[in-house]
Amino acid sequence: MNYWKEMEWGLAALNLLPFLLLLVLIAILPLIPATAAWWEKPRNKMWVCLACALTGAVLGLGPTHDFSRPTQVFMEYLDFLALLTVLFTLSGGIHIGGAVQGFPWVNIFLLLIGALLSNVLGTAGASMLLIRPLLAANRHRRHKTHILLFFILIVSNCASCLIPLGPPLYLGYLGGVPFLWTLHLLPPCALVVGFLLVLFHFYDEWIFEKEEVESRGRMAREISKASKKIHVQGWMNMILLALVIATILFTGYLLEPTLASALGGEKAGALCQVFRAIVFAGLAWLSFRKTPRVVHAKNQFHFAPLQEVAVLFLGIFGAMVPALSLMEAKASAIPLTAPWQYFWASGLLSAFLDNAPTYLNFTVLAAGQNGIAPGHLGELADKFPKLLGAISCGASFMGALTYIGNGPNLMVKAIAEHHRVKMPSFGGYMLWAGAVLVPVFILVTFIFFV
Numbered sequence: 001m002n003y004w005k006e007m008e009w010g011l012a013a014l015n016l017l018p019f020l021l022l023l024v025l026i027a028i029l030p031l032i033p034a035t036a037a038w039w040e041k042p043r044n045k046m047w048v049c050l051a052c053a054l055t056g057a058v059l060g061l062g063p064t065h066d067f068s069r070p071t072q073v074f075m076e077y078l079d080f081l082a083l084l085t086v087l088f089t090l091s092g093g094i095h096i097g098g099a100v101q102g103f104p105w106v107n108i109f110l111l112l113i114g115a116l117l118s119n120v121l122g123t124a125g126a127s128m129l130l131i132r133p134l135l136a137a138n139r140h141r142r143h144k145t146h147i148l149l150f151f152i153l154i155v156s157n158c159a160s161c162l163i164p165l166g167p168p169l170y171l172g173y174l175g176g177v178p179f180l181w182t183l184h185l186l187p188p189c190a191l192v193v194g195f196l197l198v199l200f201h202f203y204d205e206w207i208f209e210k211e212e213v214e215s216r217g218r219m220a221r222e223i224s225k226a227s228k229k230i231h232v233q234g235w236m237n238m239i240l241l242a243l244v245i246a247t248i249l250f251t252g253y254l255l256e257p258t259l260a261s262a263l264g265g266e267k268a269g270a271l272c273q274v275f276r277a278i279v280f281a282g283l284a285w286l287s288f289r290k291t292p293r294v295v296h297a298k299n300q301f302h303f304a305p306l307q308e309v310a311v312l313f314l315g316i317f318g319a320m321v322p323a324l325s326l327m328e329a330k331a332s333a334i335p336l337t338a339p340w341q342y343f344w345a346s347g348l349l350s351a352f353l354d355n356a357p358t359y360l361n362f363t364v365l366a367a368g369q370n371g372i373a374p375g376h377l378g379e380l381a382d383k384f385p386k387l388l389g390a391i392s393c394g395a396s397f398m399g400a401l402t403y404i405g406n407g408p409n410l411m412v413k414a415i416a417e418h419h420r421v422k423m424p425s426f427g428g429y430m431l432w433a434g435a436v437l438v439p440v441f442i443l444v445t446f447i448f449f450v
Contacts, residue, residue, distance in 0.1 A: 015322035018056040022049065022319050023352060026312065026404065027426040042304075046311045053318025060321030070321050077317040079273045080167060080356060081310055083244075084124050084407050086280035086287075090241050091121075091128035092301035093291035094234040102138030104204045107147055108197060110134050114155035115193055119163040121241060122170070127156045127408040132299045135419045143207050145423060148416045149432065150200040156408040157400035159193045161185045161392055165245060167407070168350070168359035168395045173252055175363065176378035177388070184385060188393050188448050195440045234295045240283050247279050305414035309407055313354065316404060320353050324361055334365065339390035340449040342366060346391045347398030347441070351405040359395035366391060390449045397441065401433050402426070 025048060029039040038044055057070045110130060118126035134151060138144045164173040164182050173179060251272040259268035295301075336342055346362040366387050367380045381388050399405035403413055403426055413423050424432060 015059055015326045018052045018059065018319035019316070019323050019353070022052040022315050023404075031425055031427070042307065042311070045308070049311050049315025049318075052315045056319040056321045056323075060325055070318075073317055073321050073324065075270055075273050076171075076356065076360075077314065078277055080313065080317075080407065082277035082280040083122070083167070083170075084309065084411075085306060086244055086284040087122060087125035087241075088128050088303075088306050088411065089284040089287050090237045090244070091125060092132075092299050093237040093287050093295055094129060094232065095295045095298045096130075096133040096232055097136070097298065102134075102141050102144070102147070104201065104208050106137060107134070107204055108201050110137070111151065111154050111197060111200065114151065115159035115197075118155050118160040120165065120245070122165050122167070123156045123160045123406060124408045124411070125241065125244075126160075127151070127412055130155060131412055131415050135416065135421070139419075141208075142211060144421060146200075146203060146207065148412060148421055148423065149429070150196060152409050152412050153400045153433065153437065154193055154196050154200075156412055157406055158196065158397050159189065161189050161396040165248060167356035168399075169392055170248070171356055171360045172363060172377055172381075172388075172392065175360070176376055177381045178378060179249075179253075181381050181385075182392065185389055185392055185396075188389075188444050189396075191444060191447070192397055192440055196436070199436070233298075234291055236290060237287050240287055243283060244280065247276060251276055300418065305411045305418070308414050309410045312404065312410060313407060316354055323353070336365070337369070338449075339386045340445050342387060343390035343394040343445060343449045344441075345394070347394030348401075350395045350399045351401035354404065355395040355399035355406055359391060362391045362395070363388065386449065393444065393448075397437070397444075400437060402430055 025039075029035045057074075060070045060073070061067065110133065114126050114130045117129065120126075121129065131148075131151065134147065138147055141147075161169060162182055162185060164170050164177070164179065169177075169182055172182075255275065256268050256272045259271055262268075263271070336345055342362060346358060349362075350358040363377055363380065366384065367377060370380070370384060370387075372379050372383070377388070400409070403409045416423055423429070
């Protein structure tokens with residue numbers, strides 16, 4: 001008996017090894033002087049991530065050689081990357097300029113607008129649309145790292161749980177959760193975002209008072225010299241963004257149900273993923289070709305941040321194939337019953353496994369524990385709203401705890417560093433985000449999920 005128990009633990013450790021190894025490499029290699037330069041080369045990063053992804057895929061096949069799990073995960077990666085690509089490209093073709101300078105009241109206004117847009121455009125779309133105007137507005141500020149960090153917390157993560165137009169709640173919508181059900185999450189979302197905005201306001205005011213008189217003078221002169229107060233270039237991309245949203249709604253409400261009645265749920269879902277990828281690729285290509293070069297130049301637009309995120313998340317998605325299979329196999333032994341347990345379990349795992357697949361697996365786990373079929377998440381929303389709300393908030397909020405918890409986090413970091421803003425290391429960001437977020441998450445737990 002002990003032999004088999006040891007074998008079981010050994011197999012579990014082996015299944016977790018590719019993901020844990022990749023996580024350690026992402027966190028440690030940039031900090032070691034001897035490996036930092038090597039890791040920064042895109043080719044080296046690609047080979048490491050590809051090796052972890054392939055190892056994870058092979059382990060995910062298991063003794064049964066079942067291709068369904070690796071295929072499902074890599075299809076989700078395709079869907080994830082297609083959405084990220086089109087939103088990145090379209091937002092890079094929109095330039096917001098004029099008399100916008102990084103005074104504290106301007107920064108708080110931009111973060112508030114970003115919080116609202118993250119529900120309409122998803123965290124990736126809102127982050128990519130507003131990160132460049134935010135950087136441009138604060139170009140004369142000497143101390144601005146904190147502005148980018150709060151931007152990641154609010155716009156790239158915590159504010160996005162009211163409308164399911166982006167990961168992770170987008171996967172719940174595709175699984176049957178009603179489109180407007182997520183409005184139930186307004187109270188916890190308002191508490192977290194409100195807390196972060198107030199904290200940012202006081203901290204940014206304090207930092208701004210320490211800015212040199214010269215920096216503040218340059219900002220005032222920029223406003224006085226601006227020929228236009230605020231102007232937007234690249235309106236065609238606004239129309240294309242509307243088409244992205246229309247495509248998501250069309251596939252979720254019309255195409256997938258129609259195909260499911262004829263082909264079954266799995267084939268219908270896969271075909272819709274391919275359809276969305278093709279449409280999004282076409283919209284991204286159209287945007288890139290038709291956007292005036294002057295707009296791309298003003299935005300300092302290039303695909304390097306997207307390439308870095310695509311490579312890292314290829315490794316993450318592939319490496320977590322056996323980890324997710326292990327979680328599914330041990331679902332009955334996982335002692336999660338109360339909403340607060342789901343809130344913290346789904347949240348903490350989202351911080352390291354990416355919040356989209358983590359959200360999906362915890363909703364499937366919750367559905368299975370309550371006798372609901374995995375493809376009928378609408379029934380989970382109807383019968384156990386507090387349980388689904390806890391999973392939704394955990395996955396949406398706690399993806400902010402690490403750079404790899406949500407795709408836009410790394411993209412914002414990459415774009416900020418391209419603009420020569422010094423960002424914290426992987427471990428440094430974790431410590432900072434944990435210190436800011438964990439107290440308010442504890443408050444959310446006691447108010448909404450106990």
